[in-house]
Amino acid sequence: MDKSNYAEGSACLAKTSCLKDFAKYLQAIQIPLIVIDGEFNVDYINDAGVRLIGLSQEQVKGKKCYEILKTVDCLTPRCLCAFVMKTGNEVSSETSARIKDGERHFKCFSSPIFDENGKTAGAMELFVDISDLKAAVMRSKQQIQYLKAVPTPVIAIDENFNITYINDFGAKVLGHNVEDVVGRKCYDMFNTEHCRTPKCTSAIAMRTRKVVTSETIARIGGKTFNVRYTAYPLYDEYNRVVDAIEVAMDITRQREMMATIEGIVKSATQVSESVESLSAEILEARGRSVVLATSWHRLWKS
Structure with a gap:
């Protein structure tokens, strides 16, 4: 924007008569907005701002902005309005304020207002409530911390199978640092028998929008692992995958134990069959001996 044109427009805004003309446009903005003079007195606040702080227009007008907003930056060197009135430059920053019954987080945009002589006469500030976004980011960070603590590999991949996240345990299994793994293809790192085939559970999960679990064999660092892994589709704000x-689990030891148990069962079955066969032979031999004994006895008597 041309500085002279901006100064001309803001000079009009600095006048009370012009401010009334601008008010109908500012009221249409559904974001809290205030206009203050050089002494931090509130000249104007729109309806969205009134709803935010829970006061009426009459209660707000003439008060100091720091009395009604009470952000953590108010009355400190971080105050945006003080900065723009001093420098004549637009600026933005994040801050927080205790409003009504809770703390809210805002992205603030502050612009200087000039008088007809081109001198700063006040400031206009917009407050975009980012509390929900901050809470979501915090939850995501907590969830990432949980994933980092999970003693099994956890990875996130994009549609092109690039690894966008891997937890510490997963990177350790691969023998790399997390930074070395992110950005690489998952099939290059894990090298399973399902990779780049129709059996890939991640591909199936993203295509069908369903959670998929399967078992396969992975070859990592010259070693072979039996793996059970589950893939979950992730969505954006438009519900697009x-x-x-x-989430992968090494089931090699389970497989080895099952193989051992199966071997024992097989051996026990073979022993049982041998015992049964031997028992049958013993019974048959016993039967023959009884017949022979009887025949001998009869022969002896005769």
Whole structure:
């Protein structure tokens, strides 16, 4: 924007008569907005701002902005309005304020207002409530911390099978640092028998939008692992599948134990069959001996 044109427009805004003309446009903005003079007195606040702080227009007008908003930056060197009135430059920043019954987080945009002589006469500030976004980011960070602590590989991949996240345990299994793994193809790192085939559970999960579990064999660092893994589709804000998360579990020892148990059962079955066969032979031999004894006895008597 041309600085002279901006100064001309803001000079009009600095006048009370012009401010009334601008008010109908500012009221249409569904984001809290205030206009203050050079002494931090509130000249104007729109309806969205009134709803935010829970006061009426009459209660707000003439008060200091820091008395009604009470952000953590108010009356400190971080105050945006003080900065723009001092420098004449637009600026934005994040802050928080205790409003009504709770703390809210805002992205603030502050612009200087000039008088007809081109000198700063006040400031206009917009407050975009990002509390829900901050809470979501915090939850995501907590969930990532949980995933980092899970003692099994967890990875996230995009539609092109690029690894966008891997937990510490997963990177350790691969013998790499997390930074070395992110951005690589999952099939290059895990090298399972399902990779790049129709059996890939991540591909199935992203295509069908369903959670898929399967078992396969992975070859990592010259070693072979039996793996059970589950893939979960991930969605964007438009409910489109954009990623997948895989949770893998090494079941090699389970497989080895099952193989041992199966071997024992097989051996026991063979022994049982041998015992049964031997028992039959013993019974048959016993029967023959009884017949021979009887025949001998009869022969002896005769």
